[in-house]
Structure formats: C-alpha cells, structure tokens
Amino acid sequence: MNTLLNRDLALKIITSPLIILWVYTGGSKLMDFPDFKNQLHLQHFSETTAKILTIALPVSELLTAVLLARKYQKPGLKISLILLGIFTLYIILILSGYYIKVPCSCGGVLKFLGWRMHLLFNIFFLTINTLALYLYTKKERRQGKSD
Template sequence: MIGLILLWLFAGIPKVMDIPSFSTQLKRMPYIGWMHSFIAVILPILMLAIAVLLAIPKLKLYGLYLSAGLLCCFTIYIAWTLLFSDHIPCSCAGIHADILWKDHVFITAIGLVLNTLAIWLEWKNIENLTHKYNKTLLRNDTPHLGI
C-alpha cells in the first residue's frame, strides 16, 4: 500500500507544482493532445486524491479501485500509442523523463497486477473481519436480555 501511495505522490506532486509545463508536454502526446488543458489539471488532482484515499483506512478500497482504473488507463494508452502511433514523443509527461515507453507500459502493467492483488487482499480482510464479527454475534454464551 505504501508503494502505491508513494507512486501517486511521486507522479502527482511534480505535475501540480508545474501545471503549465505538464500541459505543454501533454499537448505533444498522441491521441490526447487536444484535451491537454483538461488533463493537466484533473490528472494531478486525481493522483493526489488516490494517494490520500489509500492512506485513510476506511477509504482504502475506493483508493485501490481508482488506482487500478487509472493504471489500467495508463497501460492501455501507452500500449495503444506504442502499437498504433506514428509519432512517439519523449516520455517527459510520465513519472520519470528517463523511462522509455516500453519500460513505462511494463511498470504500469506490473503496478496494475499488484494493485489488483491489493484489492483482492483487502476483500479477503473485509471478509475475515465480517466472519469474525458475525461469529461473535451468534455465539451462544453471549448474555441475553431475557426476551
């Protein structure tokens, strides 16, 4: 979980700190350049919101779902761009400028797999807690009100 929180903070904070530069970088991206202004504002906010949700225990599952959705979008976009785009710009709008696009799609795919595993583990944890709670309620040795 800490890894995902750090990932979203590391990806979101630099973009929030320099939205105009991030917007310029997005403008050069295939398929999404036309909506660079919108993405430049919404994406960093979403990244930071995911990090916050993941840090709050009661909201962690929502954060995991949003994180998985965003990682899925990134993975599909990068793979689509690698397969079908005539022009592949620098990866400077990504997490790190030195990461190649092929490496980036691999990293996001691994992140998506780990994120999905975290969702599964969270559901198992909720299931175990619910089972323990119900078992406690149904025990015969709990005091009754004599009704």
C-alpha cells in the first residue's frame, strides 16, 4: 500500500511538468496565433498541412494537458510521448541539415532556444514522460488492471 502511495506521488510530481509544458506551449501558440501561423507557413510543409497543423498542434497540446490532469492519464502520457517523439525527431532532422528552412514555430520562450538546447529540453521531457508511463503501467499491474 505504501509503495502504491509513493508511486501515485511520483506520478503527480512527474506529470506536473508535462501538464505545464503542454498548457504553456499550446496556450502560447494561441496567445500569439498570427505569429505562430506565420512561422508554421514558413516551414517546409505543404499549404494544406500547414493549415491543418495551425489548428491541430495547439489543440492537441492542450488536450494532452487535460488528459494528463484527469483520470485519462495513461492515454495522455501516450499522446504526450508521441508528440514529444515527433517534435524530437523533427529537431534531429533540422540539426542533421535535412531541412533548408528551419524557423521555430514553438510557443513562448521556447522559440528562443537554439536547436541543440531544444533537443536537450525535449530529451528531458521524453525521459520523464517515459518514466511516468512506466510507473503508471506498473501501478496498473499492481492493482490488477491493464489496457
């Protein structure tokens, strides 16, 4: 029982920065929507893809935060891991010189990070996200539940 309480506390501590991350990034994109939209349209994406991402990115980031803060934590952790994985892969492609145009369409202060710092930032969040998903799965097994 004590282990379960410790695991719940650890999950809350680990998921809190993820919730803050997704509220901040999604919210800042919406708060400065014209700039975000402009930066996204400067990317290498097609016009149609850019239009879809203009809405899909902030909505998916905010939705992820809501899922993480509610009883749908496991799906939230999975979506968060996918988003972080995609963003991290994109940064790796940028650093490898795969893309010619590399404007940052990130929100808030994140757009001022260099690409290497951004990669480290993402790796940190990928790590804590993976740890939280591991702890959540372990908690479910201990309680006799699974997906």
